[in-house]
Amino acid sequence: MQLKINAKDLASGIFLMLVALVGLYLNQDHSLGSARRMGPGYMPMMVFYIQGGLAALVIFFSLFSGPDPLAKWTGMDAGALVLGIAAGTLAWKFSPLVWSFFGQTYNAVGLGIIVGFLVLAISSGWKVVAIICAAVALFGLVLEKGGFFAALTAVILVSCAAEHTHTKKGVVGLLAFLLLLCWWVFIYELDIRVNLWPQS
Amino acid sequence: MELLLSNLAHGFGVALSLQNVSFALLGALIGTAIGVLPGIGPVATISLLLPITFGLPATTAIIMLAGIFYGAQYGGSTTAILLNLPGEVSSVVTTLEGYKMARNGRAGAALATAAIGSFFAGSIATILVAASGPLLTQVALSFGPADYFSLMLLGLIIACVLAQGSIIKAVGMVVLGVALGLVGTDVQTGQQRFTFGIPELSDGIGFVPIAMGMFGIAEIILNLERPESRSVLSSKVGSLWLTREEFKRATPAVLRGTVVGSFLGILPGGGASLAAFGSYMMERKMSKGRHLFGTGAIEGVAGPEAANNAAAQTSFIPLLTLGIPSNAVMALMVGALIIQGIQPGPRMVEAQPDLFWGLIASMWIGNLMLLVINLPMIGMWVKLLQVPYRFLYPSILVFCCIGVYSLNNNVFDVYMTVLFTVFGYMCNKLKLEPAPLLIGFVLGPMMEEHLRRAMLLSRGDWGVFIQRPISATMLGIAVFALGLMLMPNIRKGKDKALAE
Numbered sequence: 001m002q003l004k005i006n007a008k009d010l011a012s013g014i015f016l017m018l019v020a021l022v023g024l025y026l027n028q029d030h031s032l033g034s035a036r037r038m039g040p041g042y043m044p045m046m047v048f049y050i051q052g053g054l055a056a057l058v059i060f061f062s063l064f065s066g067p068d069p070l071a072k073w074t075g076m077d078a079g080a081l082v083l084g085i086a087a088g089t090l091a092w093k094f095s096p097l098v099w100s101f102f103g104q105t106y107n108a109v110g111l112g113i114i115v116g117f118l119v120l121a122i123s124s125g126w127k128v129v130a131i132i133c134a135a136v137a138l139f140g141l142v143l144e145k146g147g148f149f150a151a152l153t154a155v156i157l158v159s160c161a162a163e164h165t166h167t168k169k170g171v172v173g174l175l176a177f178l179l180l181l182c183w184w185v186f187i188y189e190l191d192i193r194v195n196l197w198p199q200s
Numbered sequence: 201m202e203l204l205l206s207n208l209a210h211g212f213g214v215a216l217s218l219q220n221v222s223f224a225l226l227g228a229l230i231g232t233a234i235g236v237l238p239g240i241g242p243v244a245t246i247s248l249l250l251p252i253t254f255g256l257p258a259t260t261a262i263i264m265l266a267g268i269f270y271g272a273q274y275g276g277s278t279t280a281i282l283l284n285l286p287g288e289v290s291s292v293v294t295t296l297e298g299y300k301m302a303r304n305g306r307a308g309a310a311l312a313t314a315a316i317g318s319f320f321a322g323s324i325a326t327i328l329v330a331a332s333g334p335l336l337t338q339v340a341l342s343f344g345p346a347d348y349f350s351l352m353l354l355g356l357i358i359a360c361v362l363a364q365g366s367i368i369k370a371v372g373m374v375v376l377g378v379a380l381g382l383v384g385t386d387v388q389t390g391q392q393r394f395t396f397g398i399p400e401l402s403d404g405i406g407f408v409p410i411a412m413g414m415f416g417i418a419e420i421i422l423n424l425e426r427p428e429s430r431s432v433l434s435s436k437v438g439s440l441w442l443t444r445e446e447f448k449r450a451t452p453a454v455l456r457g458t459v460v461g462s463f464l465g466i467l468p469g470g471g472a473s474l475a476a477f478g479s480y481m482m483e484r485k486m487s488k489g490r491h492l493f494g495t496g497a498i499e500g501v502a503g504p505e506a507a508n509n510a511a512a513q514t515s516f517i518p519l520l521t522l523g524i525p526s527n528a529v530m531a532l533m534v535g536a537l538i539i540q541g542i543q544p545g546p547r548m549v550e551a552q553p554d555l556f557w558g559l560i561a562s563m564w565i566g567n568l569m570l571l572v573i574n575l576p577m578i579g580m581w582v583k584l585l586q587v588p589y590r591f592l593y594p595s596i597l598v599f600c601c602i603g604v605y606s607l608n609n610n611v612f613d614v615y616m617t618v619l620f621t622v623f624g625y626m627c628n629k630l631k632l633e634p635a636p637l638l639i640g641f642v643l644g645p646m647m648e649e650h651l652r653r654a655m656l657l658s659r660g661d662w663g664v665f666i667q668r669p670i671s672a673t674m675l676g677i678a679v680f681a682l683g684l685m686l687m688p689n690i691r692k693g694k695d696k697a698l699a700e
Contacts, residue, residue, distance in 0.1 A: 008629075008630050008631050009366065009369065009630075009631075011630055012369055012372070012630045012631070012632050013372075015626075015630070016372045016376065019376060019379065023379060023394070026394055030386075030391060030393060034660060035655055035660040035662065036655055036656060036659050036660030037656065037660075038651070038652045038655060039389065040386035040388075040389050040391045040393055042652075043382065043648045043651065043652075044379070044382050044393065044394075047375060047378050047379050047382065047644075048379065050375055051372065051375040051376060051379060054368055054371055054372040054375060055372060057368050058366075058368050058369055058372060061366075061368065068631075070629070071629060105611065105612075106611055106612055106615060109615055110611065110614075110615060113615060113618055128421050128424045128425050129421045129425075129621075129622070129625050132417060132420060132421050132424070132597065132621070133417075133618050133621055133622060135597065136417065136597065136600070136601055136614060136617060136618050136621065137614070137615060137618050139601040139605075139614060140601075140605070140611040140614035140615055141611075143605060143611060143614075144611065151601075152598055152602075155594070155597060155598055155601055156594045156597075156598060159593070159594045159597050160590075160594060162424055163424060163589075163590045163593070165588075165590055166590055170590070170591070174591055174594060174595075178594065178595055178598055181595075182598060182599075182602060186602050186606070190252060190255060190606075192602070192606040192609075193609055194605070194606070194609070
């Protein structure tokens with residue numbers, strides 16, 4: 001039989017296998033119990049064994065069911081991914097030393113995500129996914145300190161960068177419309193508990 | 201029968217309250233809108249609106265969410281007929297004959313057939329839900345933990361069998377979903393599992409971040425990556441009235457579609473798109489106008505449209521009676537119920553009569569509203585298509601962000617959403633189906649509970665699953681379904697059927 005590798009299935013299988021192995025490793029902390037009195041580790045053990053088995057099947061069949069290659073990565077895409085992960089990790093680890101704000105709750109995580117994705121956005125292949133994810137994370141980072149309106153403005157402006165046909169006029173109009181709409185729906189009608197304006 | 205009538209009367213009493221009627225209308229309007237708009241489906245919309253329903257009474261919330269689901273079936277057919285552009289997956293087959301009819305100047309007739317057929321099918325299917333609900337509940341109450349476990353296993357397996365693409369990968373996604381459901385505090389011992397010491401994870405991974413990330417935001421990214429292909433046409437709708445000849449041909453098609461759709465809707469993993477396709481195949485083989493297929497046969501619109509709406513209603517049956525979601529939308533409904541503090545299952549009919557009968561009555565009211573919303577107001581919906589996507593996606597994104605945050609007033613959920621967005625995007629690139637994962641995630645914790653209880657009762661004997669007749673039957677069907685799919689011929693047929 002000739003090998004015709006289905007790269008998509010192969011990658012899926014490897015991914016499922018990795019999750020199963022990590023799960024089994026972490027599950028060592030939990031007592032298994034017996035079939036009659038199952039401990040907290042019994043079900044996870046079964047689930048991850050089954051998943052590992054399925055992953056092995058996916059990997060096996062992927063060797064013959066192709067070819068179905070993954071989307072082409074340019075050198076830029078790969079480089080940006082490495083750089084993005086590095087920059088994100090650095091921002092996450094060291095930002096609390098620079099400003100105590102990042103030491104609170106999950107702010108450092110948020111900053112790490114944003115920095116990582118913004119670096120990733122320099123390559124054209126990742127641009128859309130990186131900008132949209134950065135926009136969502138920015139909402140989380142700005143909301144509690146900067147307030148509702150500042151966070152919304154940030155999401156809208158950043159997310160508009162993902163689509164090249166936007167005009168300045170259109171973005172401003174959209175921004176005004178959405179700020180008003182969100183205020184009406186979430187603050188006036190639903191009355192969610194959130195700061196509206198920046199906190200000192 | 202009398203009891204059914206009095207229950208239905210009670211249901212109408214609940215559903216006709218001002219609040220419930222207005223939220224049913226809101227749901228139907230939103231549903232039609234997203235049905236018309238390609239690129240945002242009911243799964244994304246319902247997960248988007250889940251946090252907002254938090255403040256509503258349970259019945260009102262479910263009524264609105266249900267309205268979105270079946271409203272989308274109506275809206276999807278509009279663009280399919282007028283623009284040859286399916287707004288939803290379930291209306292793909294409608295484009296085949298519907299657009300041809302529009303080309304022949306019979307757009308109005310096609311739209312009217314779709315709407316009236318949907319309304320008829322929806323009404324019949326609603327009655328079916330009402331009648332089978334208490335009946336199935338009676339059966340379900342005699343289920344032991346072992347039977348429940350096997351039933352859920354069957355549900356998961358059939359959901360995979362009917363999913364698109366590779367079955368092994370779909371089963372893998374289900375198992376991954378179950379694994380994600382393990383995160384959090386173990387119910388029986390209180391031990392933390394896979395929480396990495398993060399306090400927010402001790403209640404488990406949130407349902408909304410997963411659904412919103414994988415179905416909402418990942419969808420936006422994929423739409424943005426595809427070049428916009430929406431051509432805005434100004435179509436002439438023409439007369440909405442059917443000729444006597446058309447009426448004669450459409451009626452039996454609607455009837456057949458209703459039957460096929462009602463049946464396929466109940467199956468786990470079935471639902472609207474499978475029903476529409478099944479009905480289309482049937483019409484092409486059986487109807488009197490089969491020689492006209494390909495030139496705009498009215499049967500090809502009437503049957504599938506009736507079927508997809510019937511299926512949308514009957515897919516509530518497993519959820520309302522057994523507490524088992526049969527597709528991704530129903531998994532979201534389970535999420536909505538749990539957020540409201542209601543455990544879905546056979547006791548729901550008795551414990552929450554307002555919810556059960558109110559929902560059923562509201563389905564009928566909602567279908568009536570949709571008839572009005574869709575036929576006379578068709579022009580308005582076509583206009584909606586002229587809003588470019590570059591204005592839509594920031595709006596969706598903003599609603600997602602606020603929705604996720606307001607669930608727990610915690611930014612942690614926002615970052616979880618980012619994580620699942622990336623995961624959803626990756627799944628799409630690897631052709632891994634996200635829907636089975638969601639069903640596994642919802643069913644996983646319930647399965648673990650039933651498994652543990654069953655094994656405790658049987659004193660550790662695994663044989664209990666084949667000794668109990670109900671459980672053995674379920675497992676038998678599951679094995680049979682899996683075996684069937686391993687045969688290459690049937691598999692090819694399925695892939696072809698679902699690929700359309």
